[in-house]
Amino acid sequence: MKTIVELTSAARRKAEIAGLDRQLDRLCLGDWARKGDFVELAGQGEIIVFMIRARRIRVDADGVQTLVFELDHPPRPAVR
Secondary structure, X not given: OEEEEXXXXXXHHHHHHHOOHHHHHHOOOOOOOOOOOEEEEEOOXXXXXXXXXXXXXXXXXXXXXXXXXXXXXXXXXXXX
């Protein structure tokens, strides 16, 4: 199944500041990744930690399924 990464607005801002835009656009997480997992990426002189806030399956009208990972920053416990 194809996977894609989406960012919350806070994660997008942090990625832009750290110069990680292109790296995140190319990021491909496997279906083994779970909600609550941390994703560490090397930024400009520092490691930036994102958290998988949610994962969902998107089904297009033609039946194509995509696993979507939503990353957030800063990492924080999920609300239950």
